[in-house]
Amino acid sequence: MFGINPGQHVLVVWSNPVNTEELQTFVEDLKSAVGSSGRVNVENADMLLTSKHRASLFDHVLAGVLPPFTYLCPVDTLGEALRILKPNGRLTTRTIDPSTAQTNLKLAGFTSVSEPKNANLTDEQKRDLTVPVVEVTCNKPGFEVGSAVKLSFAKASVDKSSNGTMSVDKTPADKSLSSNGTWNIDLDDDLELENPDDLLTEEDRTRPDPSTLKVCGTTGQRKACKNCVCGLKEELESEDQQRAEENRREFKSSCGSCYLGDAFRCASCPYLGMPAFKPGEKVKLIDSTLQDTT
Incomplete structure (x- = not known):
């Protein structure tokens, strides 16, 4: 199932409209696939940006993989999915508009965006379809977002003509480099510089707690x-x-589906872990629901 392996941490991103029973069955199948050492989280697409999952948490994100396959993840939502995926983590989506899906994935920073392939749908999922549904997969790069690598532009080499002494290689474009490989910047004496104090706001001047x-x-x-x-x-x-x-x-429900159960609740939902209830029914929250289990 989507290449999910035991022990993995998987996120399912769903959007309205969705069949409640089909989503719950799908989540149960995923839990069986990852086993007791794995974990499956479920998020409404509209709530993903506010769920505040920590970075590099998930091995695989499944977005819009359930009917009716009309949801196209916007770039900002895909950017959040990229942030919470582990390096080399995978995202899988199903869509009826592969061109837009591929473009959004690339703009969000995903790599190895695959060519659309036929989605392996069940007969029940195919029943009401009038257009073909394809599956697109991609990966997060093998490094963390914000990683930095030092670059060396001036490399020392041995000058054979000077009895093995060290010298710095320079190209004609490196005329501003000094003899020790550092940059020289000549400033005009008449150049008027900005006053650094004018760049500070009142918030910058406030002493932190x-x-x-x-x-x-x-x-x-x-x-x-x-x-x-x-x-x-x-x-x-x-x-x-x-x-x-x-x-x-x-708390105000954005999706209006919290009463249906955990499969429809985001990570920050105060009803998380509680049984489903009827719309409008008064629900009493217990202290344990306020504890962060992530």
């Missing part, structure tokens, strides 16, 4: 290490719980 500057002595980041004893772990958990409480108070 010292509590937000606390980092872990092991990781060097505002992220607790495995054996945290400095209190940062508890502090971060408290912040997450406060954020979840604020989200619960301000």
Whole structure:
């Protein structure tokens, strides 16, 4: 099934309209494919940008793979899918407009975008189709978004004519390079430079809250290490719980499908983990629903 292997973390991105029973059956089949060591998440396409999944979390993203195959992922949604995929992770989509789908995938930063191939649909899925449906796959590059590599433009070499002493190779275009390979910039004395203070906003001048500057002595980041004893772990958990409480108070369903069950709920939904309920029914939230399980 879509090349899903045991132990993988898979995200299913669905959009309205969708058959509730078909989506739930599809998710159960995926859970069987990844096994107990894997995981399957389900997100509404309209909520993906606000779900705040951490980067490089998923091995495979399945977008619009269920009928009616009319949803075309916009570039910003695909860009978010790229961010949360692991390096070399895969995205699979099914569509009736392969040209637009391929263009959006490339603009979002995906590589190895495949040529459209016939989607392996069931007889039930083919029943109401009037146009062919194709499947397109692609990959995230094998490096993380934002990675940097140092480039060396001036390489030292041995000058055979000077008894093995070192010299710097220069091309005619490198006349601005000094003898040690660094750039020389000649500024006109009459050049008027911008005052650096004028570039600062009031927000830039505001002193940060010292509590937000606390980092872990092991990781060097505002992220607790495995054996945290400095209190940062508890502090971060408290912040997450406060954020979840604020989200619960301000929560408004964008898709209007939260009552149908977990298969239709986004990662930030306060009803996550609760059984389905009738539309309009008053639902009481328990403390455990405010805990981030991701």
